[in-house]
Amino acid sequence: MEIFRRVANPWNQEVLIGISWDVMWAAAWAGLAFVVFHAVFVWGAGKKPEHAGADHGSAAGVPERVERHVVAARVFHWTMALAMFTLLITAFFPVLGIQFAWVTIHWMAGVLLILSVAYHIVHATLKQDFWSMWIEGRDVADVIRLLKGFLTRTDGRSRTGKYPADHKLYHHLIVVVAGFAIVTGLLMMVRVDTPFWTRNPYLLADSTWGVVYVLHGFSGVALITLVMAHVYFAIRPEKLWMTRSMIYGWVGREQFLEHHDPERWVVTGAAGVEPPSLSAGGVAESVPQDPDSAP
Amino acid sequence: MAVIRDMMPAFELFRPVSVDDALQLMARHGEAAWALAGGLDTFDWLKDRIKRPEAVIDLGAISEMRGITADRGGLTIGAMTTLTEVATSPEVVESFSLLSMAAFHVATPQIRNQGTIGGNVAQDTRCWYYRGGWPCYRAGGNICYAAAPKAMNREHCILGAKRCVAVNPSDTAPALIALDAQMVIRSAGGERVVAAEDFFMSPAVDITRMTVLEPDELLTEIRIPETWSRARFYFEKVRDRQSWDFSLVTVASAMRMSGGRVQDARIVVNGVAPRPVRVTEAESVLIGSPANESIGLAAGEAAIRRAKPLRHNDFKRPLMRNLIRRAIRGQEA
């Protein structure tokens, strides 16, 4: 398998121009393999995992609906998802031979992604509990338990804070990978004409551009794998409650108690919880409205 | 590894005698196949060792791809018909003189004797960065050398730039679009017919190709419908030399008049964009109006409104405007 794409520049010096599309396939296969492996493994385990130490003891004070994602956060998430899918489609479909005018859509989706991320950073820092995404000591223990549980086919999961450790990890991975994609993508914007500037391919040296393209490529294909995994988990039956919460904003008391440790995620009263709404836009309509219809 | 140009490497040469055989060969060799018509574009690529097909399929022995036949008021022109034949054919001269004028303006008599109409519309761009073997977007790389701030891009485009700023060099293409020609495309899998207007590829869609032809497809013939037979035509090509030279800007137009007003018109310009462009902006100014200087100027202005020059080709804006203007009012002011 080729990893890099290299060409001879006009001076016949070999320069990197990006990653080989083999890597894209590898990433897609890796994503698929992970999904299949996980699905088969979990299916093979044969039982619906029970949470270790599920303890309904400290349920007092937990409202019927616990708000998990405020409107703003949900809008952000779905905007970002839209941008991300657009970016991936415009980046990789042409490689697959599906030809269309992708460049402008790609960079515009990139701009949308950047705007949404910028918004998210501001919002998360100022308005949200910034630290809820922070990886704590307990998270490490959670992850170890999780992995052990998975491998031994027991339920390794513990009740967690607002965000389970694996979610936090995923989030941070996305931060890093998308971060690279964004920064390199921004640099690459210098090479397309926009209403604001005329392109200049010579802003950086050949070799530097090579690195930029390679990083963009790697982060791009990594996103394929990451997005595949994310979508897979989002539609796994036992995770749908969480997916739904990204649509409606809240989780039911039952689910809350089942998955979360009220001590690690302290919820007070029912304040701020909205009734089911269509605020997440069209997506909401296609999802069952009844929060209890979870499998 | 060192680079050397201007010395053709060895390759396998096939000389099928039927379209079917040619298509079989194209299918068998896929991306590694290269259809050879007159060779005037092909041989540069081969000699410079930039494109390296394994199998060159010479269409020269396929008689069914040659010749011009009258067809219900229109014409069917085999893709392997030479440009000289197109330029001088009485059928073409009589009813579709626009096309004969266009063919006549290609390069030199020698090149017209050798070059084919199919090759002429399928030919690659003449951007010298790309032709120099530079790894630009069109060559599968990630840069356009011609659009760099100090690049030499006098001959490049002012419209429709999508990363690539090269222009389509064909003189017959704008005439075929103006005549609403239909391109008959065949592959081992079957036949499709594409309007000339849709035959040319925008770099936004596929930056490495000039036409919609897939690697296993051949353009077998070009059908010209009766629609524009004996219409009012105008063709003009501005170039640095009066022979052996590609155009700076070319205009081809067909007009139908009625009661002193333009009833219908198609105006096509080449040399200004990566594909020949039909200037609907100009057409809409024109239709319903008299074909005079002031309408010509207005139509020309409308046509260049969206034009965006590169560093050295601003002149193509007034040039394109004036050629459209002339197409409408006629050469003399």
Next chain:
Amino acid sequence: MAEKTIGRDIAPPDLVAKVTGRAKYAEDFRAEGMVFAKLLASPMPHARVRSIDTSEALAMDGVFGVLTADEVPQPGAPNEPALTNEPLYEGEAILAVAAIDETTAADAIEKIRMDLEPLPFVLDPLDSLRPDGPNARLDGNTRIGREVQTIKWSEEDFAAAADGHMPVGQPGDEWSYGDVDAAFDAADLVLDETIVHQSLTHHPLESRSCMAYWQNGKLFIHGSTQSTARTRAAIARGLGLELHDVVLIAEYCGGGFGSKISGSTIMQVPALLSRKIGRPVMLRITRAEETYLGRARPGFQAKAKIGYRADGRVVAMELFIVQDNGPYGRSGDFRTAADMASLTYQVPAMRFGGVSVYTNTPPKSAQRAPGGGQITSMLEPIMDKAARELGIDRVALRHINVPDNDGVFGPRRRGLTSAYVREALDRGVELFGWEERAARSGQRHGSMVTGIGIGVSSFVGGSSGFDGLLMIREDGKLYVHQGIGNLGTHSIADTARAAADVLGMPWDRVEIVWGDTSRHLPWSAVQAGSQTTHAHTRANHAAAMDAKRKLQEIAAGDLGGSPGDYETGDGRVYRRNDRDTGMTFARAARRATQLGGKYSGEELPEDINAMTVTSAQALAGEGLMGVAKDTYPHEGSTFSFVVGFAEVEVDFETGHVVVKDYTAVTDCGTVLHPRSLAAQLYGGGVQGMGMARSQRWVFDPQWGVSFAKRLYTARPPGILDVPLEMKWAAVGIPDPQTPVGAKGIGEPPLGAGAAAITSAIADALGGRCLCRTPLTADMILAAVEGREQPYGPLETHV
């Protein structure tokens, strides 16, 4: 007595072979065991070879060997080697591979690994003069005297460049005469213009292909060269061989325009490769390679400040030229340009400054009217502008300035042999119909605007002091041995006419011996600088006079009387007052062989060149020999002149220019061969038109790599770009300082053609001088439309 050949149209003897394709040019030769070579060219404009690995190439079947820069002579800086490890321009040859065929050789080159270290490069000479600008060579950016040195100007010097004016700083060369400042002060009009003349390739139709092999230590070389005797000498010198160890065969040459004066550098490659591998080697040069190593005209960026009196007389001139020298040697164009300006306008007070700057562009050399072509095409529209501002006729302005026989030129104020420019102007005014046409200037019909142009071009027209060598053999024919080349003009035949006419020999009994140094040729001028007509009508005249004296002596000895009683004609030497008493040349030749001594070449004059001596010794005893050095008086400098007139139509809607008419009138002394003269006037004129209008080359500024390497992108003019009908005339007054009266005419036509066009275009634009070449449609349209010019005012290589 045979009709004089001079002044008649006689087809040259090589014509049929050329038009039927029987003529063999360098690449048509084959030799037993011959293999082909291909060059590996530098992809970078300036680099150093770090390493080369040819092992894979050498391991290929059919590959015979590689020649690297270490195996060819490396002349001292700043001179050009045939192969280099420090390429100074993109396309420069680094090594050569020999293989059974060219495909294999090219495949082998693709297997060579080469590591190059890029070095700083510069394309625009002004960039190199900037305080922190790069140098094209590691040892400096210009040559002053014998030394490579560096000149940098200050930021203040460049202040003028900011608004598009030519900056002026420290020159490398300068001279002046007269009180220039006072003359400017007294002038009624002073024009100060910035001009940019392009650098462009020669593009001879035949590229400099070459085949070489060795036999018994002797090098046999089939090349394409303008000269013969002198090229052989250059080959011998370059390779460190004895002259008699080099046999050069170069009977035909598909043009050189100065680029193949010797053209011997690249010939070293097949020669040395052949010696190395022990097989004949053919090196065919491709069109692109010809663009790289085939030489180019140096470009100019210049300031021309000219002071005029109210009647149009030029009273002062200041010329400052920055010259694009390419990477090697030193081109004299800029100095010649100043001389020609001084000459053409008989400038009474003039200051010249200039610097020839090394650039990483292909090497420069003389190109048809080197220096003259550039300056003439640039100054003539400025002269027009002055005429416009002073309200005088443009021809009148030339009339008052051009030289006559008393003309002087240059810093040393040297005199001329003859100058009949006024006569040429008058003739041209009549032939072209100046009055009537000038009245049409600026008229518009439709989108077309008429422009009328005039160009007065001066250029050197002859040298002297070379040898003539001829034989009258026992077959009664006259064999004129010519050491000059056959570069496509007719000079091998036409200069032999001097000998034929001296002896009164019918032309059909004259044989020209040329193009093969084993055929015993005399020492000759290089076939360049428009020298040949002048130098070799003289040399052949001298040799024929020698033969004639010998014929007369032999006749007098055998038939009585004194030699002075005898005349020659129709292949006989006979008594002037008794035509029947005489003998045929055949008999005289036999007698000469019998007599020996000086008659048959056993005794030779003292003053002839060593090469002529060797040739004469080889021919000795084979008949009657005429051999002499040209010692005719030659006091002044010899110049020829052409006045070109053009009518153009500029399409104000497209910028396209149609040349409607072109008329050229020359003063080149006696007309040797009218049809051949017309070919020079038209051909040179058309080449000049191409230089002024369409021909060009282009570099990418970022990479220093050139485009327009092929004829279709380089755009020399085609037949449809020139007027169908052109007219010419010659003043025809013999030059008094040369026996035949003929001056050279190869070069001056170019400047006339170019200037007539630049002048006519400026005229159509209402007197606006864009003051650059090439003047392409884009620039003209921008000017007409009042848009910004596509290139900066000082920008080069556009």
